[in-house]
Amino acid sequence: MPSTVAPSGGSKTQPADDQFNWQQQWYPLAPVSYLDRAKPTPYTVLGRRLVVWYHAPSQQWRALEDRWPHRLAPLSEGRIEPASGNLQCSYHGWQFGGDGRCASIPQADSPQQEATACGSQRSCVAAFPVRQEQGMLWVWMEAGPGAAAASQLRPLPLPAELLSSGGDGATPAGSLLGGWYQRELPLSAEYLLENLLDPSHIHFAHSGVIGSPSRAGSIPLHLAGPLTSQGGFQLHMDRQWQGRAGRQGGRGQQQAREIPGLVDLGEAAPAGGSGSVPAVTRFVPPGLVCPGTSRVFTAYSATGLPPVLQSALRSDALAPLLHAFQFLADLGAHQVIDGDAVHIHQQERTVRQEGRRSYFMPAAADRGVMLLHRWLDEYAGGGPQYFPGPGAASSGMGAAASKPLSRQEVLDRYEQHTKHCPSCRQVLAPLE
Numbered sequence: 001m002p003s004t005v006a007p008s009g010g011s012k013t014q015p016a017d018d019q020f021n022w023q024q025q026w027y028p029l030a031p032v033s034y035l036d037r038a039k040p041t042p043y044t045v046l047g048r049r050l051v052v053w054y055h056a057p058s059q060q061w062r063a064l065e066d067r068w069p070h071r072l073a074p075l076s077e078g079r080i081e082p083a084s085g086n087l088q089c090s091y092h093g094w095q096f097g098g099d100g101r102c103a104s105i106p107q108a109d110s111p112q113q114e115a116t117a118c119g120s121q122r123s124c125v126a127a128f129p130v131r132q133e134q135g136m137l138w139v140w141m142e143a144g145p146g147a148a149a150a151s152q153l154r155p156l157p158l159p160a161e162l163l164s165s166g167g168d169g170a171t172p173a174g175s176l177l178g179g180w181y182q183r184e185l186p187l188s189a190e191y192l193l194e195n196l197l198d199p200s201h202i203h204f205a206h207s208g209v210i211g212s213p214s215r216a217g218s219i220p221l222h223l224a225g226p227l228t229s230q231g232g233f234q235l236h237m238d239r240q241w242q243g244r245a246g247r248q249g250g251r252g253q254q255q256a257r258e259i260p261g262l263v264d265l266g267e268a269a270p271a272g273g274s275g276s277v278p279a280v281t282r283f284v285p286p287g288l289v290c291p292g293t294s295r296v297f298t299a300y301s302a303t304g305l306p307p308v309l310q311s312a313l314r315s316d317a318l319a320p321l322l323h324a325f326q327f328l329a330d331l332g333a334h335q336v337i338d339g340d341a342v343h344i345h346q347q348e349r350t351v352r353q354e355g356r357r358s359y360f361m362p363a364a365a366d367r368g369v370m371l372l373h374r375w376l377d378e379y380a381g382g383g384p385q386y387f388p389g390p391g392a393a394s395s396g397m398g399a400a401a402s403k404p405l406s407r408q409e410v411l412d413r414y415e416q417h418t419k420h421c422p423s424c425r426q427v428l429a430p431l432e
Helices: 111-119 147-151 189-196 199-205 307-314 319-354 364-379 395-401 413-418 422-431
Strands: 026-031 041-045 048-055 060-065 102-104 130-133 136-140 175-185 234-236 255-258 263-267 279-284 287-290 293-303
Touching: 026 041, 026 048, 026 175, 026 287, 026 293, 060 130, 102 111, 136 147, 175 287, 175 319, 175 413, 189 293, 189 319, 189 364, 199 319, 199 364, 234 364, 319 413, 319 422, 413 422
Parallel strands: none
Antiparallel strands: 026 136, 041 048, 041 287, 048 060, 130 136, 175 293, 234 255, 255 263, 263 279, 279 293, 287 293
């Protein structure tokens, strides 16, 4: 089902062959550290229910539709059969391989009948391409015969420094710093994107955390290059902005933001600076769950680090130390999200009632939000296109889109993050 946010009347929809296809994209599914190889786990991406499990024979993670073809029960309630490594439905014992094909039907009347039934397309489960890269499991949200080949043609939504150049397996130029932060929020994806593309809220919503009202002022954002269906757009902020109290509100560095698959909050080195100076980038690949629900993923990459440190990061030599500090990093991320989430939840409900045309955005600092909706309207159908058919998530998952939630529900860190996070569970285990 499409987003319920209405397109603006001034945007011109691009031709069908130049439209962004929401299914033919890579999406972050879960940090690998969050997954358990011993059991299947349910996830929802783009409104479609998936079951994620580790297929030992191929030594790969797999993602299938979470829908048993026999009687439509969820396969995520099943188990991994030790002898075959297949995913087994715990209701009637049917087994499925990593490609989604049915491998065993215990109730079959004869070996011939079982072979015939297993060979039928009706006994198969849709399988989705997955990739494990930089500690994250990514899923391509199109299934079918050509999906695997199509997925290889599109790079993962990671900063360029974390991708192997040319896809030839070369070592990336950058390094992932620490682990991933993940939190599932009762907010629709387009409103989270608005927030990420809006630097002007930082000194107020996050005052005392990462901002200060005394540093607020004009923010000169401008579009760098064209809007495109697959590349989204880039915003540059290439000079300092002046706070109203006369203080500098920025560091004179370039910040680029891109959509659709990645919001890259990178800062390039200042003009005339040394290319060997380490540069840290915070990047956020949006996790689209269903209307009213999204996952926030955040990580940091760095370039220009000493080779010894780069090698240590890639070899997991610093893993114990980084794991210990991940809990503290998560607390900091919680504070930032808590400063935004209640505002965004209430905003989303109001927009659904009144429409986005009521927005009044007079300043250059609003340019990111305006360009986001221009891109969505012209190239992407007005908003995320969630899966509408069999296998779609139940309407209850998107409850935040239809009913008001209390402040406590919107900011429920335990349910949204802590009970899933291995670092947080390890720290809290002695207290439970």
